[in-house]
Amino acid sequence: MTAMVECRSLCKSFGVRPLLDRVNVRLASGEICGLIGSAATGKSLLLKLLCGLQASDGGEIFIAGRRLDASSKEELQQSRKHIGMLFQNNALFDFMTVRDNVAFPLVRSGATSAEEIRERVHQTLRAVGLSGSEEKLPAELSGGMKKRVALARALVARPALLLFDEPTAGLDPVTTARIYELLGAEQARTRATMLLVSSDVDGLRRFVPRLLMLHAGRLRYDGPSDKIDSSEDEVVRQFVRGADEGPL
């Protein structure tokens, strides 16, 4: 199967501290994968590298076979048209209504008519359970609603690669389950490749068939999510079980 995402020996440091040290990741087209790890291990950074928001110090990044890290501004813009991103703190535009926030990727792509934009925004907001909130500003929404608006904005343009940074953080279990259900339905419909970063290890394991774990700049686990409990790496086992005693 062709790779949608491929990182080879990816490195990134801040000062003398390496956050990513020769990381190799390959995601097949249409695959759903979860990324876990302790705080400040470079999970969000990896997502930002994958969409060219941060420059790597070394290694190669390929998105749909196209080299991203060495591409020109125009090539980068072209690649980003196929990537949807949900940011950790939602990154909703404060000065826009919910409708304008969700419509933004479609408006910017310039490839859709005003009528179609209206229809797609309406459909997507209904899918995330936010019909009737179109005219509200982000400041008027609860944390969970903001998350769902950000999710709608990531999904609305139906990109081939979806990167989610903590899609369920701060949400109650019912909303979390609905979000995963929605992502599953979206993936079944569009066959998009999804990479999800989450601290909710249990919820993520139920949703994704494959898990990656980052620790101290290295990829410590890359395999089926149901086998992670029996990983040979003690660090991985301790993290997944949430045990107090161990190398972490």
Next chain:
Amino acid sequence: MTPISLLHRAAPSLELLRHLLWRSGRGAFRLRATDFPRGEVWRQMHQIGNRSLLFVCVTLSFLGMVLVFQTCLQVNRITGDLSQVGAEFIKILVHEFGPSLCAMMLATRVGAGIAAELGSMVVTDQIDALAMNNVDPIDYLIVPRFVASMVMTGALTTVGVGCAVFAGALTAAYSFHVNPVVFVDPSHVRIGDLVTGFFKCAAYGAAIPLVSGFCGLSAQGGSAGVGRSTTRAVIASSFMVIVLDFVISGVAYFTLQSAP
């Protein structure tokens, strides 16, 4: 820290500054080809101009009163002839105090606003979200503020000078019995004064959003970082106004001979 490592650390800031100057300058001249929301320049003109109007008018009126009162007091002690105070006051307002004091006020109100808004957009990833949609944040956010600020600094200075003259005339009339018709005498204002005042307005109007935008876009580290960038924006904008005042006044003195 070695000069090389210092340069290495400063490289992203220098790149941002270069990008900011180039794209803002180009955007101002190619407004229709620049990528920002329709009507954004008007909205920013309202934010920068209309919403600062009362602040600028009140401040310049009080400063006008203080300046005229102190000048009349001193002149009264020395010569007792107050007939030229108004004419000289208007001249110095047009080429010096009007644009500079107005810009200092705008540096605090508008500069802080721009830096805080952009800084919070940086720390909440909104700038990255713009980039994900192939939007250049400088075109989208800075250029409308840059153009609006240049236009509205001139407009606010004109109104502010009017307020200062009016307040000064009232002070001179009530405190020193100077006839307002004698006080409001623009005959000392030469074309060089107007040109100098115009250039100062344009330079200050350009500098405030650029400096504040730079501070806002280089914010780091959550709300504390936004606070730091806002403080930095106010200080740097005010400092830039003073430096530009000195440079433009100097150039004007040697080229237009407008200084008294």
